[in-house]
Amino acid sequence: MEEYEPKIIVFACKSCLPKNVGLEEIPLVREGCVNHLNPKLLLSELKKGADGILMLCSPPGECHSAEEDGEAFKRFVLLQRLLSDLRISRERLRFECLKESESFGFMKLVKEMTSKLKSLGPLRWENEA
Amino acid sequence: MKLKAFREDWSQVAEAVRKISPGRKPKVALYMAGGCGGCDLSFIGLGERFLDITENIDVVLWPLIADFRYSRVKRMYDKTIDLCLFNGAVMNRGQMDMAQILRKKSKIITAVGSCACMGGIPGMLGLQGKGKEKSRKRVKLAEGILPLPEPCDFISPLSGVIDVDYLIPGCPPTPSMILKLFVSMLENKLPPKGSVFASGRTLCDECERARKGKSVKVFHRPYEKVFDDKVCLLDQGLLCMGPVTRAGCGSQCVSANMPCRGCLGPAEGILDMGGAYISTLASIMCGGEKTTIRKTVESIPSLGGTVYRFSLSSSILKKQRRASRN
Ligand code: SF4
Ligand code: SF4
Numbered sequence: 001m002e003e004y005e006p007k008i009i010v011f012a013c014k015s016c017l018p019k020n021v022g023l024e025e026i027p028l029v030r031e032g033c034v035n036h037l038n039p040k041l042l043l044s045e046l047k048k049g050a051d052g053i054l055m056l057c058s059p060p061g062e063c064h065s066a067e068e069d070g071e072a073f074k075r076f077v078l079l080q081r082l083l084s085d086l087r088i089s090r091e092r093l094r095f096e097c098l099k100e101s102e103s104f105g106f107m108k109l110v111k112e113m114t115s116k117l118k119s120l121g122p123l124r125w126e127n128e129a
Numbered sequence: 130m131k132l133k134a135f136r137e138d139w140s141q142v143a144e145a146v147r148k149i150s151p152g153r154k155p156k157v158a159l160y161m162a163g164g165c166g167g168c169d170l171s172f173i174g175l176g177e178r179f180l181d182i183t184e185n186i187d188v189v190l191w192p193l194i195a196d197f198r199y200s201r202v203k204r205m206y207d208k209t210i211d212l213c214l215f216n217g218a219v220m221n222r223g224q225m226d227m228a229q230i231l232r233k234k235s236k237i238i239t240a241v242g243s244c245a246c247m248g249g250i251p252g253m254l255g256l257q258g259k260g261k262e263k264s265r266k267r268v269k270l271a272e273g274i275l276p277l278p279e280p281c282d283f284i285s286p287l288s289g290v291i292d293v294d295y296l297i298p299g300c301p302p303t304p305s306m307i308l309k310l311f312v313s314m315l316e317n318k319l320p321p322k323g324s325v326f327a328s329g330r331t332l333c334d335e336c337e338r339a340r341k342g343k344s345v346k347v348f349h350r351p352y353e354k355v356f357d358d359k360v361c362l363l364d365q366g367l368l369c370m371g372p373v374t375r376a377g378c379g380s381q382c383v384s385a386n387m388p389c390r391g392c393l394g395p396a397e398g399i400l401d402m403g404g405a406y407i408s409t410l411a412s413i414m415c416g417g418e419k420t421t422i423r424k425t426v427e428s429i430p431s432l433g434g435t436v437y438r439f440s441l442s443s444s445i446l447k448k449q450r451r452a453s454r455n
Contacts (some may be wrong), residue, residue, distance in 0.1 A: 040404035043445040073419060077426045082403055085433025085444060086256065115450040 002012075006117035008110065010047045011037055012056035016098050034072040034095075039079055042093075052092045052117045054109065059097040089120055155211035155314060158202065160231060162224035163251045163284070164217025165382045168242035169193045171301040175308060182311050186212075199227065202234060212314055214307075215293075218244040218251045221278035232291040235321070239295040239310060240287040242416035246298040246440020247394050254286065255447045256433060272360045282441050283449050295319075299325045300439060303378055309436035327377025329397035330390050335376045340364060346415045348429045351387055357373040362388045363370065363413055368435045372409040373402050392439050401445040403436040 010017075013033040030041065034055045042053055057072045066071055076095040084090045094113055150407040161169055169191075173179060175342045187194050189210060190202055202210075213235035221224050232238055243249040267276045287293050299307050305328045313319050328335075338361040349366045356362060362383065370391030371383065382389050389401060414425055429435075441447050 038404070039407040040401050040445065043401060043404050047445050047448075069414040070422075071411055074414055074416070074422055074426075075407060077422055077430070078407045078410055079427065081426050081432050082407060082436070085431060086437075088446075 001084065002008070004122060006051040006114055006122070007049060008052045008054055008113055008117065009050040010054045010056060010110075012054075012098075016056045016058050031039050034075070037072065037075055039075060039082075041116060042079060046088075046092075046123065050073065051120075051123045051125075052094070052113055054113055055095045056106075057095070059099060088123065091116055092123065152185040154185060156189045157186045158210045158213045158231060158235065159188070159193075160190060160215050160217075160227060161193060162215065162217035162228065162245070162287075163220035164242060164244045164249070166193065167301040168216035171242075171299075171304055171307060173303040175303075178308060182308070185315055186311070201286065203230060205234050205430060207233050208236050211237065212310075213238045214241045214310075215239065215287050215305075216241040216245050218248050219281060219287060219290050220251055221280050223278040223292055225281060228287060228290045237294045237314075238246075238287075238291065240293045241297045241307070242302055243298050243300040243392050243394060243439040245287040246296045247440040248284055248289075249300065249439050250286045252286075252440070252442030252447075253434065253438065255441045256310070256437075264358075283447075285449060286443055289442070289449060294322050295324055295326060298375065298392070299327070299378060300390075300393045302326075303381075305379075306377065310320060325375070327375050327393055330376045331396040332371035332374045332376045332378075332380060332383065332393075335380060336361070336371055336383060338362070338383070342413055345413050346350060346425055348425070350430050356386055358386045362386075363409075368429065368432075370402070370406065370436070373399050373405040390438055391436070394440055402440045403433070403444055406436045 009030060011030050011032070011034050014031055015033075030045075034057050037055070045053060055072060055076055060070070073095060076093065080093050082091045083093060094109075096109055098109075134427065159169065159172070189205075190196050190199075210231070211232045215228065215231065215238055219228055223403060240246045244251055246257075265277055266279075267274050271274075273344070295310065297310060299306060310326055338357055340361045341364045345366050347366055348368060351367060356365050356367065363371065367388040369383065369388035371389045373395055374389050374391045375393040375396045380389075380394055395402050395405070410429075414422070416422070426432075437444055437447075442449075
């Protein structure tokens with residue numbers, strides 16, 4: 001049997017994405033500041049078949065659109081709550097602050113998330129808790 | 130204040146009905162699928178105007194009150210019925226069949242009420258997951274065994290089964306919205322297909338309460354304290370769905386100092402009530418430490434149930450492609 005490869009979508013803006021990571025290594029990226037993330041896009045990605053979503057943001061105080069600091073985290077917590085109310089595991093959504101240059105950290109995150117999603121299995125709508 | 134304006138508007142429309150006397154009485158069918166009967170009661174809520182209307186139309190089907198012979202409808206020629214008002218969500222095979230038959234027999238089909246428009250309260254079964262409980266095929270009663278209709282795989286708004294011409298959302302719709310449909314039909318002034326008999330703006334656009342923003346630390350349920358009737362309910366920590374909900378109800382709940390539950394469905398341009406409401410919540414919540422934010426979010430009494438109370442079946446995540454017989 002073919003091994004199940006979870007599909008991860010990364011939401012991050014250009015300045016948080018490590019520059020030296022080849023695109024083929026990144027699952028799939030939607031560029032745009034997560035502080036302004038439209039939750040609709042994230043829900044659509046899940047509907048279209050993503051198994052998990054990674055939201056990346058610069059550490060507090062380093063975001064280039066400084067006044068928006070913290071908005072992303074609110075959206076993340078609210079979305080996690082919404083998903084769990086809809087019986088979708090909270091662990092399918094992850095939020096991390098990443099420094100610009102940390103390509104190592106980024107790949108580590110993706111790996112961690114992939115193994116987590118593998119243990120959860122493909123996203124099915126019914127009866128996830 | 131709003132409520133008054135809305136009543137005045139209503140009497141104007143009623144006046145218009147009295148003046149119309151069409152040559153041929155339009156044939157009207159009213160059908161209830163998976164609903165509670167509240168929409169049917171909304172017709173009766175029209176009071177005396179109800180009599181004005183029934184004088185001008187010919188009711189060919191109305192299981193709750195008048196004619197319930199489905200076989201008669203089935204025998205009709207196609208497009209015999211001028212206007213069909215369909216309320217309730219489509220939950221079982223019988224209702225799905227009836228929707229398809231009524232589509233064939235009617236010139237115009239209007240989905241009445243939030244269940245027919247968006248899946249409504251029955252759609253919340255989607256929060257339960259599927260297949261936990263096997264549905265029963267029959268029940269035993271004192272009079273004998275009653276076969277139960279076969280449930281559909283998912284609960285669907287009317288537009289998930291057939292083409293729908295107009296929508297009158299609301300739980301239930303206000304009598305004045307229903308009256309407007311009748312008047313525009315009798316006057317031959319029906320709006321273009323796909324129109325919604327309510328406003329396109331949001332309820333907040335019509336609300337006069339004072340707003341503060343970025344201040345909510347904890348959310349409440351409506352019974353937990355007395356709320357100021359001049360200040361925005363959302364700012365006071367009540368989940369008022371006004372920012373994403375279509376206006377047109379006359380702000381009934383908000384004028385009674387209760388938060389809007391979102392029964393008119395998403396305002397124009399909003400695809401998913403939950404997604405849109407999350408942006409709103411993020412903007413009114415107090416920022417700060419991560420633990421504070423988490424605490425604030427945890428204080429929300431059922432986020433999923435509140436934002437999708439009426440629209441779960443048509444939300445991005447739960448929406449299904451058009452259901453068919455098989
Ligand atoms: S959220 Fe509710 S109370 Fe506040 S302005 Fe909007 S409709 Fe009015
Ligand atoms: S205030 Fe909201 S819940 Fe109340 S009737 Fe109007 S749309 Fe429906």
